[in-house]
Structures are given as structure tokens and as C-alpha cells.
Amino acid sequence: MSDEKLMVFKKPTYPINSNLLNYLARYDRISKVPIVYGDLLRFSGSINVYDKNDVDTLWIRVYYNEFERADIDLTLKKIYSLLHSDGNSNIIKYLNVDCIDYCTFGNSKPFRIKIRNILNDNYTHFYVKKADASRIYGLELEHLLSPDKMNYLIYNDTLVEEHIMGIAGDVFIKENLKKCSETEKAQISKEFVKFNERSMIRLLGDMRAYNYVVIPIHDFDQVVYKIRAIDFDQQCFEGNLKVYRPQFFKENYPMVMMIKDKLQINSIEQYKYEERALLAKRIISAGSRTERLMEVMADDVISTDENLERLKMELYNYTLDLNFKKAKSMGKVMAAAFEYITRNFKNTNIFDSNF
Structure with missing residues (x-):
């Protein structure tokens, strides 16, 4: 059977209720750094991103005016430190936000953030998405029941999710x-x-x-x-x-x-x-x-x-x-x-x- 017949309608976004928020707070999933998905939508320009074979990836690289970019970069560095070093602010001066990409398809329409360590040029990614209760349950069940652990944070209606390599x-x-x-x-x-x-x-x-x-x-x-x-x-x-x-x-x-x-x-x-x-x-x-x-x-x-x-x-x-x-x-x-x-x-x- 084809997937078109398996999945006919687009899934709606379900809000995070107070009980789920309390659960997330209990297990330290609430971000201490304010970040809002909607803020990243205020980009002033973009270009298409192509893969190594010059095929359009359906991601666009977005740009912000100089004033907003400084605030956004600092917030994203703080979020990275929360995800990977429990909020250690000492590492922020060694980080650089190389690029911010926006996905134009799919339910979550995520932003992909590339963070680079300027001391050794190592880099990693994380994603900023609109929070959805279904996705949160999925992430938490993956964390509890799969061979792998999940690293993610919630702030109001915004989800920050680590990149899974492979x-x-x-x-x-x-x-x-x-x-x-x-x-x-x-x-x-x-x-x-x-x-x-x-x-x-x-x-x-x-x-x-x-x-x-x-x-x-x-x-x-x-x-x-x-x-x-x-x-x-x-x-x-x-x-x-x-x-x-x-x-x-x-x-x-x-x-x-x-x-x-x-x-x-x-x-x-x-x-x-x-x-x-x-x-x-x-x-x-x-x-x-x-x-x-x-x-x-x-x-x-x-x-x-x-x-x-x-x-x-x-x-x-x-x-x-x-x-x-x-x-x-x-x-x-x-x-x-x-x-x-x-x-x-x-x-x-x-x-x-x-x-």
C-alpha cells in the first residue's frame, strides 16, 4: 500500500497543556533562556540551500538585520550551552552561529542552527520548532524506551531539539x-x-x-x-x-x-x-x-x-x-x-x- 493512502490528512498541531508542562518541569525540560520560534521568523532575506549535487534541499538560509542578529545569536549560543553544558556561560565566547536555515516544508517548519567552536572549528546543529504535544510525547518516549537518549528543551510554545547524527x-x-x-x-x-x-x-x-x-x-x-x-x-x-x-x-x-x-x-x-x-x-x-x-x-x-x-x-x-x-x-x-x-x-x- 502506498503512503498516500496510509496518511490522507495533514496532522494538526496540539498545544502543550498544564499537566504536560508540569511533567516537563519535573524532569528539567523547561528552558531557562527565553527563546520564541516567532522571533526567528522575522528574517529580512534568504537564499536557497543546495546539496553537494546542486539539488535544492528545500531549506533556505535566512538573514536578519544587524541589530536583531546580535540578540538572536546570543540567545542561540545560550540555548546551545543549556543543551550541551548545562548552561555554562563560560563557553559562549568560544561559539559562533555560522548559519540559520529554515525548512519550508513539513509540519514543524523548523529552523536549523549551526553552532561552531571557534577554537577548533568543530560544529554541531540543533533545531528550533513550534512546540507540539504529539512531538513532545514522541521525544519523551524515545528518551525512555529507545537505545538512545533525547536532548530537548521547551519554552512556552517553542521546542529546541538536538540534531541526531546519521x-x-x-x-x-x-x-x-x-x-x-x-x-x-x-x-x-x-x-x-x-x-x-x-x-x-x-x-x-x-x-x-x-x-x-x-x-x-x-x-x-x-x-x-x-x-x-x-x-x-x-x-x-x-x-x-x-x-x-x-x-x-x-x-x-x-x-x-x-x-x-x-x-x-x-x-x-x-x-x-x-x-x-x-x-x-x-x-x-x-x-x-x-x-x-x-x-x-x-x-x-x-x-x-x-x-x-x-x-x-x-x-x-x-x-x-x-x-x-x-x-x-x-x-x-x-x-x-x-x-x-x-x-x-x-x-x-x-x-x-x-x-
Whole structure:
């Protein structure tokens, strides 16, 4: 099935309510530096940004008048210090804001900030976006339940989010995959099976190839690959269960075909079980923090009634677990999924992916 049929309508932005703000404050996610997304929109000019092959990236490099740029640069340096050194002001004099880029497509329309250390020319990026409750839940669940930790801050309706390094999935499939050895392709297949399972169980949707990265890691005499989500906008919004399964997006078709070629059914089931077991252990070890997040999420509105009814019934039909059928919110659906996976993670048929 094509992704056009999987996702028909553009997802709206959901506000951050007081309960979620209290949760974020408890876990030190509130920025101590005032930064407002709308301030960055007051740029006075821009030029298109092209990649190394002179293809338009759909990002534009923006410019500000001299007076505003000085204030903006200082604020962005302070934000960087909060993200990476707990607000240490001593590093600010060694930082330079090399460029500010603005993305003209997608839901969040982010600004990408390039910060360079003038002492050694090392640089990194972070993003400034309009805050959205769905994305916040996605980031927090990624932080709690994935192999990776997330670094982000909230200030009113503005989200500051660290850059996740790696090769964009669509670029990797187009340019790198064919260069991989047969052993590496088998290892990537394993990782995609696990990524598919992880995305589905935690209801992270829209993992098309450009919404995740492939990360090569050198280990002794081999290169191993990890797959990591980079976009969390579609957390618990869509009603179609297939949206939460990366295997069904056409951009991931080469990955699915590689899995069919490289992995036997028994191996696929083993990797799915391994990922379910890891997720169950992370849910249990996160303990009260996950429970607190589920309580906040249960009382929030982050989807439509139609999507909620469809998703909970599709999950009920897969599991025959009445907790899905009884769920009154997407947060309750998510909590039911966590309860189900922790209760039954030894069952190898949970959430069969139908590869």
C-alpha cells in the first residue's frame, strides 16, 4: 500500500497543556533562556540551500538585520550551552552561529542552527520548532524506551531539539546500500526488523525513509549499522495501524525486499522477540516516570475521535486485549500497549509484522 493512502490528512498541531508542562518541569525540560520560534521568523532575506549535487534541499538560509542578529545569536549560543553544558556561560565566547536555515516544508517548519567552536572549528546543529504535544510525547518516549537518549528543551510554545547524527534513510538506500557487503546487508536487515517492531509497539508513525537515519558504527574489523528515528511528529495520531509499521511505506520497499532476501522467517521472529523483550525491560526499568507520562498522556487530546476509534479496534483485533477496546484516549491506548507488552513479552506472536 502506498503512503498516500496510509496518511490522507495533514496532522494538526496540539498545544502543550498544564499537566504536560508540569511533567516537563519535573524532569528539567523547561528552558531557562527565553527563546520564541516567532522571533526567528522575522528574517529580512534568504537564499536557497543546495546539496553537494546542486539539488535544492528545500531549506533556505535566512538573514536578519544587524541589530536583531546580535540578540538572536546570543540567545542561540545560550540555548546551545543549556543543551550541551548545562548552561555554562563560560563557553559562549568560544561559539559562533555560522548559519540559520529554515525548512519550508513539513509540519514543524523548523529552523536549523549551526553552532561552531571557534577554537577548533568543530560544529554541531540543533533545531528550533513550534512546540507540539504529539512531538513532545514522541521525544519523551524515545528518551525512555529507545537505545538512545533525547536532548530537548521547551519554552512556552517553542521546542529546541538536538540534531541526531546519521545518514538520512532515503540517502542511504539510494547511495550507500548498494555498496554494502552481503554480511552488512544481513545486519541492516536485522536492524530494520527491530526498528519496525519498536516503532509499531510504541506507536510512532510515519517512519518513511527520510524520517529516520542509518548510523554506521566501526567495530573492530567490521561496520555495524543502527537505525534511529529523527522525526516524532506522528506519535499516536493516525488511526491506521499500518502507519506505525515502517515496512508499509513505499520508500522503505528496498529494505523490505532485502529482508526477504537475507533473513529466514525464524530469524525475523527471533529479532522481533528480542526487541519486544528489550522494550518490556525498558518500560519496567523506567518505572514511575513512564507511569507519570502515561497519566498525563491519558488526559490529553492528541488525535481525532475517528483515529482513536479505528486504532483501538485494530489493536483489539490483533491482540484480543479488552484494554485497547476500552481506551478513551490515545494515551490510554499507549498505556494498554505497554501493559500488554510487559505482560506478554515472552509471546513471540505479539504484534506480528507480516514480513
